[in-house]
Structure formats: C-alpha cells, structure tokens
Amino acid sequence: MAGDKQRRNRKSVMQPTLADVAREAGVSAITVSRVLNSPQAVRPATRATVEAAIDKVGYVRNMLAGSLASANSRFIAVIVPSLANIVFVEVIAGLQAEFERHGYQILLGNTDYDLDRECELVRTFLGWSSSALVVTGLRHNEACQRVLEHWEHPIAEIMELGEARDLNIGLDHAEAGRCMARHLLGRGHRRIVYVAAQLERDYRAGLRFAGHREVLEEQDLSAPLLDLEHLGQFETGAQALEEVLAHHPEATAIHFANDDLATGAILHAQRQGIRVPEEIAIAGFNGLPIGQRITPRLTTIRSPRETIGREAARRVIARLEGAARTPEQHDVGFELLVGEST
Amino acid sequence: MAGDKQRRNRKSVMQPTLADVAREAGVSAITVSRVLNSPQAVRPATRATVEAAIDKVGYVRNMLAGSLASANSRFIAVIVPSLANIVFVEVIAGLQAEFERHGYQILLGNTDYDLDRECELVRTFLGWSSSALVVTGLRHNEACQRVLEHWEHPIAEIMELGEARDLNIGLDHAEAGRCMARHLLGRGHRRIVYVAAQLERDYRAGLRFAGHREVLEEQDLSAPLLDLEHLGQFETGAQALEEVLAHHPEATAIHFANDDLATGAILHAQRQGIRVPEEIAIAGFNGLPIGQRITPRLTTIRSPRETIGREAARRVIARLEGAARTPEQHDVGFELLVGEST
DNA sequence: AGAATGAATGGTAGCGCTAACATCGGCGCA
DNA sequence: TGCGCCGATGTTAGCGCTACCATTCATTCT
Numbered sequence: 001m002a003g004d005k006q007r008r009n010r011k012s013v014m015q016p017t018l019a020d021v022a023r024e025a026g027v028s029a030i031t032v033s034r035v036l037n038s039p040q041a042v043r044p045a046t047r048a049t050v051e052a053a054i055d056k057v058g059y060v061r062n063m064l065a066g067s068l069a070s071a072n073s074r075f076i077a078v079i080v081p082s083l084a085n086i087v088f089v090e091v092i093a094g095l096q097a098e099f100e101r102h103g104y105q106i107l108l109g110n111t112d113y114d115l116d117r118e119c120e121l122v123r124t125f126l127g128w129s130s131s132a133l134v135v136t137g138l139r140h141n142e143a144c145q146r147v148l149e150h151w152e153h154p155i156a157e158i159m160e161l162g163e164a165r166d167l168n169i170g171l172d173h174a175e176a177g178r179c180m181a182r183h184l185l186g187r188g189h190r191r192i193v194y195v196a197a198q199l200e201r202d203y204r205a206g207l208r209f210a211g212h213r214e215v216l217e218e219q220d221l222s223a224p225l226l227d228l229e230h231l232g233q234f235e236t237g238a239q240a241l242e243e244v245l246a247h248h249p250e251a252t253a254i255h256f257a258n259d260d261l262a263t264g265a266i267l268h269a270q271r272q273g274i275r276v277p278e279e280i281a282i283a284g285f286n287g288l289p290i291g292q293r294i295t296p297r298l299t300t301i302r303s304p305r306e307t308i309g310r311e312a313a314r315r316v317i318a319r320l321e322g323a324a325r326t327p328e329q330h331d332v333g334f335e336l337l338v339g340e341s342t
Numbered sequence: 343m344a345g346d347k348q349r350r351n352r353k354s355v356m357q358p359t360l361a362d363v364a365r366e367a368g369v370s371a372i373t374v375s376r377v378l379n380s381p382q383a384v385r386p387a388t389r390a391t392v393e394a395a396i397d398k399v400g401y402v403r404n405m406l407a408g409s410l411a412s413a414n415s416r417f418i419a420v421i422v423p424s425l426a427n428i429v430f431v432e433v434i435a436g437l438q439a440e441f442e443r444h445g446y447q448i449l450l451g452n453t454d455y456d457l458d459r460e461c462e463l464v465r466t467f468l469g470w471s472s473s474a475l476v477v478t479g480l481r482h483n484e485a486c487q488r489v490l491e492h493w494e495h496p497i498a499e500i501m502e503l504g505e506a507r508d509l510n511i512g513l514d515h516a517e518a519g520r521c522m523a524r525h526l527l528g529r530g531h532r533r534i535v536y537v538a539a540q541l542e543r544d545y546r547a548g549l550r551f552a553g554h555r556e557v558l559e560e561q562d563l564s565a566p567l568l569d570l571e572h573l574g575q576f577e578t579g580a581q582a583l584e585e586v587l588a589h590h591p592e593a594t595a596i597h598f599a600n601d602d603l604a605t606g607a608i609l610h611a612q613r614q615g616i617r618v619p620e621e622i623a624i625a626g627f628n629g630l631p632i633g634q635r636i637t638p639r640l641t642t643i644r645s646p647r648e649t650i651g652r653e654a655a656r657r658v659i660a661r662l663e664g665a666a667r668t669p670e671q672h673d674v675g676f677e678l679l680v681g682e683s684t
Numbered sequence: 685a686g687a688a689t690g691a692a693t694g695g696t697a698g699c700g701c702t703a704a705c706a707t708c709g710g711c712g713c714a
Numbered sequence: 715t716g717c718g719c720c721g722a723t724g725t726t727a728g729c730g731c732t733a734c735c736a737t738t739c740a741t742t743c744t
Contacts, residue, residue, distance in 0.1 A: 017730055028694050033732060043692065063469040064415060065730035068406045068699050083435045086428065093425045096452055105466070108450050110438055124447070127405040234635045267635045290632060293576045293609045359700055370724050375702060385722065407700035410729050 016057040025053035036061060067129060076316065077125030079109045079118060079135045081201075087286060087305055088136065091158065094309020095134060102317050104131065111136075113201040119144035126151065132316045138162045139203065154319040156312045160204055161331055167319070168329045169312040173204050176301050176334050177211025180255055180283055183299070187342050189253040189281060190221055195240045196257035197230040205257035208285060212255055224248060237264025245280070253281035253342065259288040259300055266294055266341060281342040287335070297339030304332045358399040367395035378403060409471060418658065419467035421451045421460060421477045423543075429628060429647055430478065433500065436651020437476060444659050446473065453478075455543040461486035468493065474658045480504045481545065496661040498654045502546055503673055509661070510671045511654040515546050518643050518676050519553025522597055522625055525641070529684050531595040531623060532563055537582045538599035539572045547599035550627060554597055566590060579606025587622070595623035595684065601630040601642055608636055608683060623684040629677070639681030646674045 022029040027050060034042050035050040042050070053059075067073040076099050080088040096106055107128060109121035119141055125133065126147070132154040140148065148155060148165065156167040184192050194212055196205045213223035226243060228236050240261060244251050256262035262284030269276050276282055276296055284291055287302025311330055319325065364371045369392060376384050377392040384392070395401075409415040418441050422430040438448055449470060451463035461483055467475065468489065474496040482490065490497060490507060498509040526534050536554055538547045555565035568585060570578050582603060586593050598604035604626030611618050618624055618638055626633055629644025653672055661667065 015730095018732095019730080029730090030695085030732075031693060034693085037732085041692080046692080060465065061469045062410075062471065062730055063466075064406055064410045064471050065699090066732070068404075068410050068701085069730075069732040071699070071732095073406060083431055083438070086431075089425055089428075089431050093452075096425070096450070100452075105470070106450060108438070108448060110435075110442075123402065124405075127403045128447070129404065129406050232631060234631055238635075263632075264635065267637070271637050289574060289576055290605075293580075293606065295609070295613050357700095360702095361700080371700090372702075372725085373723060376723085379702085383722075388722080404700055407729090408702070410731085411700075411702040413702095413729070 015062070016059045017062070020057050021050065021053045021059045024057055025050045071129065073129040073131055074104050075107050075125070075128050075130040076104045077107045077109065077122070077130040077133045079111060079121055079133070081111050081113045081136055083110055086288065087303070090305035091309040094306035095313045098310050098313030098317065104317070115139070115141040115144065119147070122147055131320055132156070134158060134312055134316065137204070138164060154316050156316050158308050158312050160207065161329060164327065164329065166327055167312065167315050168327070169308055169315065169332065171303055171332050171334050173207035174211035174214070176285065177208030178215045179334070179336055180285070180301060181212040181215035183336060183338070184253050184255060184281065184283060184342060185215065185219065187281065191248070191251045192216065192253045192255055193224050193226055193244050193248050193251045194255045194257070195226045195228070195244070195261060197228050197233070197236045197261060199227045202257065208257065233258070233260030234264030234267065237261035238268035241265040241268050241274070241280070245274070251280065253283065256282065256284045259284035259286040259291045259298060262298055262300065263288070263290055263294060266296070266298060277340070277342050283342055287337055292337070292339070296341045299339040299342040300337050302335045302337055304334070307332050357404070358401050359404070362399050363392065363395045363401045366399055367392045413471065415471040415473055416446050417449050417467070417470050417472040418446045419449045419451065419464070419472040419475045421453060421463055421475070423453050423455045423478055425452055428630065429645070432647035433651040436648035437655045440652050440655030440659070457481070457483040457486065461489070464489055473662055474498070476500060476654055476658065479546070480506060496658050498658050500650055500654050502549065503671060506669065506671065508669055509654065509657050510669070511650055511657065511674065513645055513674050513676050515549035516553035516556070518627065519550030520557045521676070521678055522627070522643060523554040523557035525678060525680070526595050526597060526623065526625060526684060527557065527561065529623065533590070533593045534558065534595045534597055535566050535568055535586050535590050535593045536597045536599070537568045537570065537586070537603060539570050539575070539578045539603060541569045544599065550599065575600070575602030576606030576609065579603035580610035583607040583610050583616070583622070593622065595625065598624065598626045601626035601628040601633045601640060604640055604642065605630070605632055605636060608638070608640060612637070619682070619684050625684050629679055634679070634681070638683045641681040641684040642679050644677045644679055646676070649674050
C-alpha cells in the first residue's frame with residue numbers, strides 16, 4: 001500500500017508521496033525528485049525504474065511542496081484591466097501559449113480598470129511566490145509602485161511604451177494617434193471629432209487622442225473630443241454618431257478610440273441610411289476582424305496583440321532562465337489599414 | 343531587522359515570516375496565523391497588536407506554505423477548450439467574478455479542443471492541490487475519466503447538460519437545435535442547410551445539429567449538413583454562403599452553428615447584394631451583440647454564458663463551504679431571439 | 685600505483701505555515 | 715469553596731518537497 005507509514009490523520013485521502021515512490025523503486029527520495037526535475041542527472045536505468053514506480057503507485061506530484069522548498073513557484077502573475085475587451089484576451093492567449101510551453105502556470109487577475117484592485121492583486125500574487133509579473137500599462141497607484149520596487153523578480157509592463165521599471169513591450173499610442181490623424185488630413189478632412197468611451201479609465205485611448213490633437217494643432221485645426229459613458233461598445237458608437245451629427249454638423253470625420261465604437265457607428269449609419277464616408281468618414285483602432293468584414297471596410301490601425309503576449313512571455317522566460325537583468329523595451333509597432341470608411 | 347534568525351542561505355532575499363511578525367507583536371506564530379485565517383477567534387486587542395506588527399515588518403503571507411500545511415490551496419482549476427471564442431471568455435468572467443469574491447484563485451487551462459491536452463492539464467492542476475475543478479463539456483478521454491473518478495473534490499462540468507459525475511451547469515443543446523429548426527419551419531422553410539465549422543471538435547454544435555435534424559426528419563424533410571474547415575469565423579461564414587448557393591440552390595435557409603459564422607454570411611451577403619432573408623434566410627446561435635447590430639438583425643438563440651460561470655461558481659463554493667455532496671444539475675436555459683434575418 | 689576527478693546517489697535539515705492538542709485563567713453554578 | 719467549562723493562546727510536530735553537502739565508486743592522469 002502506498003503512504004502507510006505512520007502519519008497523522010490530517011488528510012482523509014493519502015496521496016502517494018515521493019517517499020512512497022522511492023521505496024517502491026528502491027532508491028532515495030531525492031533521486032525520484034531528480035528524475036522529475038533534472039532527468040539528465042540520473043542514470044537511464046535508474047530513471048526507468050523510478051518512472052515505472054511512479055506509474056505503479058499512481059504518484060501525483062505535489063507542486064505546492066516543491067515550490068515551497070525551492071522558493072520557485074513557476075507561477076506567472078498576469079494582470080489585465082478587463083476580460084470583456086477582446087484585445088486583452090488575445091494578449092493572454094499569446095502569453096499562455098508561450099508560458100505553457102515552458103512549464104509555467106498563469107495566475108490571471110482582472111482589475112476592472114481599478115488601480116486599487118490592481119494593487120491588491122499584485123499583493124496576492126506575490127503571496128503565491130510568483131516567478132514573474134506581467135501587468136497591463138505603466139500607471140500604478142503609489143502602494144503598488146512601492147511593492148513593485150521591492151520585488152526582485154522580472155516585471156513586464158505591456159501594451160504601451162514609456163518609462164518602465166524593467167521589461168516593456170507594447171506600442172506607441174501617441175504615434176498611432178498621430179498616424180491616423182495624418183491619414184485623415186491626407187484625405188482632406190479638417191473637422192475631425194475624436195470619440196472615446198470613458199477616457200479616464202482607458203487612458204491609452206487618451207494617449208492616442210494626445211497624438212491626434214498634436215497633429216491637428218500643428219495645422220491650426222481644433223481637436224474636439226467627445227467622451228461618452230460606456231453602454232456597450234456598439235451601442236456607444238451608434239450614440240456617438242448621432243451626437244456628432246447633431247452637435248458637430250461641420251464635422252466630416254470621426255476618429256474613434258477603438259474598432260468596437262467605430263463598427264457600432266458604421267452599422268448604425270447603415271441602418272439609418274447615412275453614407276460613409278461621403279457624409280461622415282469613420283476611423284477606428286485595433287484592427288479587429290469585424291471591421292474588415294463590414295461595408296464599408298473600416299479604416300483602422302492594427303495592433304499586434306498576440307505578438308505583445310508572445311514577446312512579453314519570451315523575454316520574461318529568458319530572464320527567468322538566467323538572462324542578465326537589463327531593462328528592455330520592445331516596440332511591436334502597428335499598421336495602418338486603409339479601408340473604405342475614410 | 344526582520345528575518346535575521348539563523349537561516350540557511352537559500353533565498354537571497356529574506357521576506358519576513360509569521361515568526362518575525364509574532365516576535366514583533368509579542369505573541370506566538372499561531373496567533374498571527376489565526377489573525378489572518380479566523381480573526382474572530384482572537385481577542386480584538388491582540389488582533390490590533392498583530393495587525394500593527396504585520397504592517398510594521400511589511401509581512402507578505404506565503405500562500406504556498408499555508409496551502410501545503412493545510413492541504414487546501416483555494417485554487418480552482420478552470421479548463422476551457424479555447425480563448426479565441428468569446429463565449430468561453432464570458433464564462434470565465436462569470437467564474438472569476440464569483441470565485442474572487444470568495445478568495446479563490448483561478449488556474450486557467452486551455453485545451454485547444456484536445457482531450458489529451460485536457461488530461462494533462464487536469465493532472466497538473468491536481469498537482470497544485472486544487473480545491474475544485476471546472477471543466478468544459480462532458481466528454482473526456484479515458485485517462486482523464488480515471489483521474490477524475492479518484493478525485494475527492496467538487497467537479498463542475500459546464501456548458502452542456504447530460505450524465506455528469508457531480509455538478510452540471512449548462513443548457514440543452516439538442517433542444518436549442520430543435521427550437522431553431524421549429525422556428526425555421528414556422529417561417530415556411532423546408533430546405534434548410536445546417537452549417538458548422540469543424541464539427542468533430544465543437545461537438546456541442548453536433549448536438550444542436552442532432553436536435554435540428556430530429557425536427558426536420560419528423561416532417562419527412564432531409565437535413566443536409568455542411569461541415570467546413572475553420573479559417574476564421576467570418577471568413578468561413580462567407581464561404582459557407584457561397585457554397586450553399588452553389589451546391590444547394592434549392593435551400594431557402596441556413597442554420598449556422600454559431601453567430602460568428604452567421605454574421606460572416608450576412609455581411610458577405612450584404613456586400614454581394616444577396617437579399618436576406620428573401621433569397622436566403624440565416625440563423626445563428628449564441629446571441630452575440632454583433633448579431634443584433636447588423637442589418638438584417640440576426641435570428642439566433644441567446645445562451646446565458648456569464649450565468650453559466652456564475653452558477654457554476656456558486657455551486658462549487660457552496661460545496662466547498664460544506665454543502666452535502668449530492669450531484670446537482672442546473673439548466674440555465676436559452677432564449678430564441680427573432681431578428682429580421684429569417 | 686596513487687592521486688585526482690567526476691558522475692551518480694544519498695542523508696539531513698529545513699521551506700513557512702497550520703492541525704491537533706495542551707495550557708491557562710476567568711466565570712458561573714452548586 | 716470547588717468543580718467544570720469555555721474562550722484565548724501556546725507548544726509540538728509535521729505538510730511533501732528540494733538545497734546543500736557528503737559519500738561512493740569508476741575512470742583518468744601523472
């Protein structure tokens with residue numbers, strides 16, 4: 001029988017342990033541990049015996065105990081502001097694909113755009129002895145900053161570029177805003193409204209707006225901003241279109257903070273018989289598939305989301321496997337997709 | 343200084359431990375532990391002293407050690423087949439919201455619709471001493487079945503209803519298929535093609551098809567099936583529309599396995615000037631927001647995805663907090679949304 | 685031949701926490 | 715006054731694993 005050495009009655013079921021496997025295989029516990037953790041350090045014959053014993057007793061490794069003993073959990077804490085936004089889901093998919101291949105387990109946290117919540121999550125995840133932290137954005141509250149400063153493990157701040165404390169993978173949102181503004185100017189638009197939903201939460205949309213405004217102001221054009229409540233992305237886009245037509249009749253183009261809003265506006269225009277881009281041009285940001293399927297095809301900027309995840313994971317893994325601790329910044333870039341909507 | 347009792351040099355940084363807090367507060371370690379785990383068992387004055395000491399030394403709880411000692415990790419293993427499909431993301435959001443409120447941490451695994459991968463993930467997660475398992479679907483491979491049978495903790499199988507081993511939260515996919523088939527018959531359609539993408543992977547779409555076929559065959563109608571390669575959901579939907587028009591010219595309606603395909607078909611029809619539903623009617627499944635925004639609005643079935651997550655979490659939590667171990671089945675139902683596309 | 689090397693394996697001592705039981709006062713009640 | 719009880723706190727002994735160092739034995743070098 002497995003696990004029948006004298007034990008206190010703390011667990012109802014006694015899973016077989018390393019010691020049980022060791023006894024079965026006629027080796028010591030540490031040798032079994034080595035078969036699991038660094039098989040090349042064990043003679044093939046011994047390894048085979050041990051592996052047979054593992055199967056025989058139905059051993060399931062206790063990761064908790066191993067992590068405690070080695071002070072290395074192979075947990076990667078990943079903190080995103082939202083799961084409702086497909087953008088972050090794609091980033092997570094990229095992270096997960098890469099980390100899983102290397103035997104790391106993601107601990108996923110969702111802040112709902114709340115920096116206090118973020119801080120709490122960071123604390124919790126440190127409590128799990130996470131090996132690294134991947135967090136969205138460069139803005140954190142003070143308490144969080146302090147915690148992060150004292151932490152010794154790799155930290156990757158993703159999505160945007162800027163003054164990061166360690167690894168930084170993302171794109172230049174201000175430049176993306178400039179790029180789209182230039183495109184719209186190039187199409188002859190002079191009255192362009194920027195539309196966002198809850199700008200103080202989604203401050204990266206704010207960064208894009210800043211770039212957009214910069215370009216317009218260089219041409220002595222004003223850069224009106226419409227910041228709406230969030231209702232549901234498509235809904236808000238539709239509402240924004242109505243408001244712009246009503247309150248900014250001079251506007252010839254709308255630069256939306258994201259593709260969901262822009263798509264909502266185009267679909268609403270379609271239904272209302274408003275011609276895009278003749279009556280009003282529409283641009284988005286993200287490059288979601290839906291934007292490329294609607295008529296007219298949406299002009300937007302593609303952000304390489306899964307790449308952000310993969311690149312972040314790759315750099316974190318390199319660091320964990322011994323790479324020198326030098327801050328790194330990686331610009332994943334973006335691509336202007338010109339559709340028929342502008 | 344915290345943590346300067348004699349210790350081996352195994353960790354470079356010595357985080358303060360319970361013992362450090364205890365020394366600072368002038369109590370024993372177990373009292374500090376109690377302040378953290380069952381504060382009501384400690385006299386308020388003592389509790390305050392301990393809490394002050396925790397702040398003073400900057401104590402961060404080591405969850406790994408606690409979980410090992412108590413054989414209770416507060417991890418919930420969650421296994422989904424894909425993150426690319428928004429449906430599962432919404433389920434996860436529901437699970438996460440509920441579990442986080444109760445202090446459980448989700449371990450997320452993604453099988454990519456591969457049952458061997460699923461089995462591997464289950465093993466890994468058991469190794470983390472997970473407190474419960476939430477897994478998508480009722481079909482598992484043999485190895486996985488065996489592992490699950492011997493596991494003593496709550497298991498929730500979600501999305502579909504059927505012969506579950508423990509908790510089961512989902513909806514009746516065959517009935518959903520029947521419901522839509524009846525709706526299409528009611529609209530006068532007699533030649534209806536069912537279109538899916540990679541049916542053997544997404545076998546729940548197969549269950550819906552079975553229901554659909556049943557209803558048609560009751561009326562002595564044939565139930566042709568078109569099962570396509572997966573390219574990208576919208577793309578596949580567009581291609582399916584072309585194929586049906588070419589190879590099933592007699593068809594008056596397409597019943598798509600999901601809204602992404604159906605939306606892709608409607609958008610393609612729009613661009614090609616094919617009139618929906620006059621030339622061909624289109625129905626979907628899921629009730630995604632995009633389907634309700636396009637013109638014509640998509641006829642579909644709304645599945646309560648976040649509800650599945652929440653209900654599953656609620657039942658698992660009840661079980662973990664002491665509810666009796668009785669198998670439970672919960673039908674979250676569905677709702678037919680009649681749009682303009684049929 | 686004897687020393688030095690290196691590969692394979694083992695013994696010991698924790699990692700930081702909590703379960704289980706022990707202890708200690710204070711209180712109510714007979 | 716003495717007994718029993720209960721609430722608050724302490725002592726002890728692990729949870730299952732791995733780091734560290736020791737040991738063993740075959741191989742290579744001088």
